[in-house]
Amino acid sequence: xxxxxxxxxxxxxxxxxxxxxxxxxxxxxFEVESVANGKQAxxxxxxxxxxxxxxxxxxxxxxxxxxxxxxxxxxxxxxGNPSPIILLSAATDIEETARQxxxxxxRKPIALDKLLLxxxxxxx
Amino acid sequence: MKKxxxxxxxxxxxxxxxxxxxxxxxxxxxxxxxxxxxxxxxPHSFNPIYSRLVATSCLWLIFIATYFSEHVRKHIDFxxxxxxxxxxxxxxxxxxNNRADLTWVWGCYMAVVAVAAMxxxxxxxxxxxxxxxxxxxxxxxxxxxxxxxxxLPGILTILVVGFVGMRSRLKLISQVRESALQIRRLLDATFxxxxxxxxxxxxxxxxxxxxxxxxNHRHEIVGKPIFALCTVESAQxxxxxxxxxxxxxxxxxxxxxxxxxxxxEIRAKTYTLKDGALGxxxxxxxxxxRKKNEQTKILFEASQExxxxxxxxxxxxxxxxxxxxxxIKLQTQMTQIAAEKNEAQAYSxxxxxxxxxxxxxxxxxxxxxxxxxxxxxxxxxxxxSLDMQPTSLNSLIEETLESMAExxxxxxxxxxxxxxxxxxxxxxxxxxxxxxxxxLTNAIKYGEGKPITISLSKRGGEASxxxxxxxxxxxxxxxxxxxxxxxxxxxxxxxxxxxxxxxxSQQIVQAHRGTxxxxxxxxxxxxxxxxxxxx
Numbered sequence: 001x002x003x004x005x006x007x008x009x010x011x012x013x014x015x016x017x018x019x020x021x022x023x024x025x026x027x028x029x030f031e032v033e034s035v036a037n038g039k040q041a042x043x044x045x046x047x048x049x050x051x052x053x054x055x056x057x058x059x060x061x062x063x064x065x066x067x068x069x070x071x072x073x074x075x076x077x078x079x080g081n082p083s084p085i086i087l088l089s090a091a092t093d094i095e096e097t098a099r100q101x102x103x104x105x106x107r108k109p110i111a112l113d114k115l116l117l118x119x120x121x122x123x124x
Numbered sequence: 125m126k127k128x129x130x131x132x133x134x135x136x137x138x139x140x141x142x143x144x145x146x147x148x149x150x151x152x153x154x155x156x157x158x159x160x161x162x163x164x165x166x167p168h169s170f171n172p173i174y175s176r177l178v179a180t181s182c183l184w185l186i187f188i189a190t191y192f193s194e195h196v197r198k199h200i201d202f203x204x205x206x207x208x209x210x211x212x213x214x215x216x217x218x219x220x221n222n223r224a225d226l227t228w229v230w231g232c233y234m235a236v237v238a239v240a241a242m243x244x245x246x247x248x249x250x251x252x253x254x255x256x257x258x259x260x261x262x263x264x265x266x267x268x269x270x271x272x273x274x275x276l277p278g279i280l281t282i283l284v285v286g287f288v289g290m291r292s293r294l295k296l297i298s299q300v301r302e303s304a305l306q307i308r309r310l311l312d313a314t315f316x317x318x319x320x321x322x323x324x325x326x327x328x329x330x331x332x333x334x335x336x337x338x339x340n341h342r343h344e345i346v347g348k349p350i351f352a353l354c355t356v357e358s359a360q361x362x363x364x365x366x367x368x369x370x371x372x373x374x375x376x377x378x379x380x381x382x383x384x385x386x387x388x389e390i391r392a393k394t395y396t397l398k399d400g401a402l403g404x405x406x407x408x409x410x411x412x413x414r415k416k417n418e419q420t421k422i423l424f425e426a427s428q429e430x431x432x433x434x435x436x437x438x439x440x441x442x443x444x445x446x447x448x449x450x451x452i453k454l455q456t457q458m459t460q461i462a463a464e465k466n467e468a469q470a471y472s473x474x475x476x477x478x479x480x481x482x483x484x485x486x487x488x489x490x491x492x493x494x495x496x497x498x499x500x501x502x503x504x505x506x507x508x509s510l511d512m513q514p515t516s517l518n519s520l521i522e523e524t525l526e527s528m529a530e531x532x533x534x535x536x537x538x539x540x541x542x543x544x545x546x547x548x549x550x551x552x553x554x555x556x557x558x559x560x561x562x563x564l565t566n567a568i569k570y571g572e573g574k575p576i577t578i579s580l581s582k583r584g585g586e587a588s589x590x591x592x593x594x595x596x597x598x599x600x601x602x603x604x605x606x607x608x609x610x611x612x613x614x615x616x617x618x619x620x621x622x623x624x625x626x627x628x629s630q631q632i633v634q635a636h637r638g639t640x641x642x643x644x645x646x647x648x649x650x651x652x653x654x655x656x657x658x659x
Binding site for chain 1: 439442443446447449450451452453454455457458461462482485486534569
């Protein structure tokens with residue numbers, strides 16, 4: 001569980017957005033694992049450990065972004081060396097607890113240069 | 125028949141004026157008569173006519189003065205004593221002149237005791253007793269031989285006994301009066317109207333009750349039938365509650381003195397009256413304000429709800445509209461980046477094809493969303509027009525499935541068809557396809573990739589089309605709500621979409637003079653059934 005992979009975990013239900021972001025990140029030489037909802041993301045983290053970075057959408061079926069953050073807290077994934085999280089959402093209002101749990105919030109539509117800059121900042 | 129509360133004394137005004145007037149008039153007549161009788165029975169006594177008239181006219185003058193003089197009315201207790209003193213003085217005058225006759229001694233005793241008993245206040249009684257004692261001593265001084273006939277000891281004994289008895293009685297009365305007054309003050313101070321009744325007539329009521337029903341004084345309602353103060357329906361309800369001795373509160377409608385009707389809340393308790401019959405203590409509250417507030421609250425809540433739905437819709441709509449936009453923006457940005465890097469494949473036919481496809485799909489999605497919103501506004505303006513044509517529902521289903529094949533494939537749902545052959549109905553093909561797409565989209569969205577069954581049958585003059593998934597299902601309490609505008613069974617954060625699909629579908633089906641219903645239970649999937657008139 002504590003193993004830190006070098007991957008970016010992309011959690012996004014819209015296939016087109018997922019596809020494009022993945023293509024972009026791979027073009028920038030990041031390793032990307034993408035899933036369609038929070039539940040799959042949690043399962044993947046249980047299997048492969050904490051990713052280097054999480055890109056998280058909010059509105060998703062089955063398990064949404066908020067629920068996933070709550071679940072991660074329950075699993076103590078914010079303790080020790082937590083994965084940084086970038087929230088990607090079209091929403092304007094983010095719940096306060098979620099705002100504190102994530103590293104950065106980028107509004108949709110996503111400006112790719114800004115996203116890249118943020119990722120590079122986090123990677124150091 | 126009028127009944128009044130049986131209270132021992134009038135507790136509010138002290139001894140009423142009418143009581144004094146009555147006593148003055150009666151004793152004026154009685155004494156005059158009595159002295160004439162004395163003339164008849166004791167023919168040789170000293171009993172001059174002028175002194176009789178002077179004494180009794182004293183009483184009558186005071187009686188008459190009560191009608192003219194505010195001063196006498198106000199100090200009637202004093203003037204009553206003046207009358208009593210003058211009559212007593214007259215007794216002693218006669219008694220002194222007839223001192224040889226023992227009958228006069230007894231007559232005098234009785235008269236003094238009777239007068240003392242009529243005194244209404246402690247002060248008037250004490251002064252009267254002192255007055256009589258002084259008169260007795262004086263008369264004894266002028267005629268010492270009277271002591272031999274027990275005059276002084278006898279009268280003093282009677283006076284002391286009378287005084288003590290009277291004193292305790294008056295004390296008791298004033299205590300009872302004070303405590304009863306206190307209860308009355310307490311009851312009058314309540315905001316609630318209170319009354320006693322015996323099932324038919326009001327026996328007593330407090331100030332609030334009197335004012336609540338628009339009257340000025342208690343006397344106006346005491347004795348009235350209790351049901352004269354409420355509407356006929358409320359009277360029936362009240363009669364039932366009296367019969368069943370209900371003690372819980374209930375609402376009714378009161379009738380004001382001016383005839384207007386107002387809402388009241390009633391609580392009553394049954395008690396046993398002196399004669400064993402049952403009475404009720406009733407507390408009544410005017411709930412006009414409360415009713416008004418409730419009304420306002422309902423309106424306020426409805427508008428709050430409308431506002432909430434609108435705000436939620438705006439947030440959902442902006443999210444939904446932004447999602448395809450995000451996709452388009454990503455595509456364009458990536459193409460730009462590729463072009464800037466001068467990558468060979470930036471404009472490759474493959475890439476271009478994918479690029480155009482995606483943008484085209486997202487543009488369609490945007491167009492559909494906008495179309496949905498326009499449909500809703502059309503429906504709410506009553507402008508949904510249908511172009512009805514006899515159409516094969518079988519071919520409609522096949523064509524719809526074909527157009528959705530890619531989406532179905534992506535989600536991995538198996539489609540099971542249970543179709544009767546050649547079911548034809550008079551429908552607007554475009555609109556009915558919209559309904560079917562909505563139902564199938566929902567089945568895919570909520571169906572968790574499990575098989576979806578489409579059934580089509582014709583029974584009598586009715587075609588029945590159903591779409592059944594095996595997903596999470598819809599709880600009973602949400603089944604009605606999902607057909608409302610901007611509503612969905614699960615929280616908005618989980619599932620994308622405007623929440624307009626079922627609303628639009630229902631409106632379209634209803635415009636076809638059909639019905640759409642849902643049969644579902646949690647975790648047992650949902651089955652949407654559309655019934656429309658068939659050919």
